[in-house]
Amino acid sequence: MMSEAIPNLSAFDDNALDRAFAALKQQAGEEAAALTSADGLEAFKLRWLGRKQGILTEVSSRWLKGAPPEAKKAVGERFKTLKELIEQLREAAEGAGPTDAVLAAEAIDITLPGTRRLTGAEHPITRTLNEITSVFAALGYSVGVGPEVETDFYNFECMNFPPGHPARDTQDTLVIANQERRPLRDRLLLRTHTSPVQMRTMERQPPPVRIVIPGKVHRNEADDATHSSTFHQVEGLCVDTNITFSDLKGTLDHAMKALFGSSVKTRFFPSFFPFTEPSADMQISCIFCGGKGCRKCKQSGWIELLGCGMVDPAVFAFAAEKQPAYDPKKISGFAFGMGAERIAMMKYGVSDIGQFYVGDMRFLGQFA
Numbered sequence: 001m002m003s004e005a006i007p008n009l010s011a012f013d014d015n016a017l018d019r020a021f022a023a024l025k026q027q028a029g030e031e032a033a034a035l036t037s038a039d040g041l042e043a044f045k046l047r048w049l050g051r052k053q054g055i056l057t058e059v060s061s062r063w064l065k066g067a068p069p070e071a072k073k074a075v076g077e078r079f080k081t082l083k084e085l086i087e088q089l090r091e092a093a094e095g096a097g098p099t100d101a102v103l104a105a106e107a108i109d110i111t112l113p114g115t116r117r118l119t120g121a122e123h124p125i126t127r128t129l130n131e132i133t134s135v136f137a138a139l140g141y142s143v144g145v146g147p148e149v150e151t152d153f154y155n156f157e158c159m160n161f162p163p164g165h166p167a168r169d170t171q172d173t174l175v176i177a178n179q180e181r182r183p184l185r186d187r188l189l190l191r192t193h194t195s196p197v198q199m200r201t202m203e204r205q206p207p208p209v210r211i212v213i214p215g216k217v218h219r220n221e222a223d224d225a226t227h228s229s230t231f232h233q234v235e236g237l238c239v240d241t242n243i244t245f246s247d248l249k250g251t252l253d254h255a256m257k258a259l260f261g262s263s264v265k266t267r268f269f270p271s272f273f274p275f276t277e278p279s280a281d282m283q284i285s286c287i288f289c290g291g292k293g294c295r296k297c298k299q300s301g302w303i304e305l306l307g308c309g310m311v312d313p314a315v316f317a318f319a320a321e322k323q324p325a326y327d328p329k330k331i332s333g334f335a336f337g338m339g340a341e342r343i344a345m346m347k348y349g350v351s352d353i354g355q356f357y358v359g360d361m362r363f364l365g366q367f368a
């Protein structure tokens, strides 16, 4: 192939040499001028400068080495200038960058609007969970999580719902099938509340404890505008020496003001939970009417928001099996649990709880 690229030299006089070298110079110049792409430049370099089969190598081995001794100097000088020319052409082509034709093909119209990419947004429930936990984080609470598939022991038994206790009926849930051979306390179910993480926390860590636990829970519940069989809670637990009901009230009153605004009021009604004694339901003054009475608060001026109470000594007794420091004679604590959906519905004016779960972008986009 290269033998075609350069002819054989039959004469080595100055004229013959000038013509032969001029032909190569012209050829190289034309090829370099026609380069339009990086691929073309690579091919040009290989063709002229390639070590084994490049034209310069060919000229060197056939014209220079093949020259009679008296013509060597004349061939050598011309070879040197040819080589310099090829190098210059290569450098120029490398420095020139893409040609106009290539630029035109790649051109973009910078006056066109850009591609708009949707930025994601936190789901309103995630956002609410984060807002609630950060209110408590600011009070020095840590944030924890626990398993959604829980044992009967953690969900019920250690929370002081003994087997057969009627309070279990209020928290009916899905259970994992085919566990009849296991002891009741080891059987798995979808947790009905985040309270089992109270025990998981205490078993890992001696007092003092201040923790909030957001998470998903499940109940046998007919879905309607305000109920869902899957929903979210934020659990709170505070255990230390001399924790009183006043601490509970002060903490929750502060948290509600942080969440709903400083004019919101709280009040506490006696209630029952197996794992707190005394237990209370906390209400806040209606954030829609300011307490005057409206449809949202059923004219009462108050809205029920969460369950709470002082940790029952029976719960501490379970914790003390692994962490003896949970001695109800020495420490005390309070706990609370609130539903995130209810709070999100109030904060964002959502009237149908189902909107949180269907993934309709027209709904979710409003929180972006």
Ligand code: PHE
Pocket: 192, 193, 194, 195, 235, 236, 273, 276, 307, 308, 309, 335, 336, 337, 338
């Ligand atoms: N676990 C209770 C519920 O799901 C709420 C609660 C938590 C009550 C902590 C008191 C203390 O309803």
